[in-house]
Amino acid sequence: WLFKLQDLLPQIIAVKHRAGATNAAADYISRHFPPSESTNINSSTINVTNDDWSIGTEHCTDVIIQQIIQQIRNNRRYESFIIQHGILYKLATRADTTIKLVYAPLKLIPEIMAAYHDHPSSGHFGTGRTWSMLRNTYYWPRMKETIISYIKSCDKCSQFNVDRHKPPGF
Template sequence: MSFRKLEGQTARWIQRVQEYNFTSAHCQGRKHSNADALSRRPCQEKCAHCHKVETRTEVKQIRAIGTLPAAGWDPVTLREEQLEDTDIGPILREVENGQRQKWQDIADRSPTYKSYWAQWKSLAVRNGVLERDWESATGRRQVAQIIIPRSRVKDVLSELHGGPSGGHFGVNKTLNKVRQRFYWLQARTDIEKWCRQCDTCAASRGPRTRNRGQMHQYKIGAPFERVAIDIAGPFPRSYQGNRCLLIAMDYFTKWPEMYAIPYQEDSIIAEVLVANFFCRFGIPRELHSDQGRNFESHLLKEV
């Protein structure tokens, strides 16, 4: 089946049916009355409209799809690649011969081999291919997963994440899709990496937008009615022992003043403001800062 852009509902449908080995065939609407009857209002016999629609959109026979998508997925090729894999190859042979190695004898094997070895009871060779029987989390269904050699991981992910039936799902859904048919160690890690690096996904995520606070416009009536203050720093300590800058600016006149202070503390800020700003310009009716309401009320109390 091919779709120009497979997303959303259609992709989910295909994902759902892909677990089954099935053949699909198009059935003309006229002959489909058994299923359609449940969802359609009855038409009169030989309804002119239905007939016209059917002849106009001549639908081609849909190619049957099995559980495996394309060439290279036949049992012979799969077996070859499994045998070539340094971890999966030996396990395949051992499962096939029904001879499980003793733990003492595999001490020097790779962690990957040991992990497959530990799952011995779930492993089976069918059609020459090593598979793992897996019970879904709900325990309702058992799935035979093909053990995927490292060399094949890329193929599987490009097919299941971005292929015609991919739909560019996120990590969990892609992992879920993988599990319906395949198994390999560290699949989640591989999928996370794959999704992170997928260009299509990155493009559809778009640029990260940051939430900004709403901008307000203030109507100012008179000089030094409303004063904004801000703290800059900390900077390297000055000879006087100051590390921060206290900036105060009047909204109306835009008159700025700047004072060096040792550190950011309400009592210090209040003291400096009173001694340098308020005593010359008067106490403003409102004091603004981006430090939050707490800071402002606390500060005014200090003042």
């Protein structure tokens, strides 16, 4: 691409910087989306939370979840977990309110991460936002570490999220 740029340099007369507030044309081009008749969003990808059947099916095959369910049924050792309609939930307190979090089966975690991070309506948010969206719906052990690892391995994020700060020192 450097050689192509060298071919174009003689044709460029002048390059002037325009601040974002005065550069309305670039702002319009980058933010204007032409109206479309319909917008198709794959509801099966983004609506992972409402797919109780697949979660219930995966709960039946997930070894860790089955161990917790058996221990709950045997002696109620886990007070912060409940079982409803065959689905294991973790009870969590958020702002003086107890909420139920779906215990995510290991097999569904990549699908959940893709729905909350990679989907076009998710916007490839960073660790903080992805964590805050997921933490009120799902639970799995070492969830935050999984989110950090997933986002670090995201090709689009590593390609477009460059460091915009000056390097320290000189």
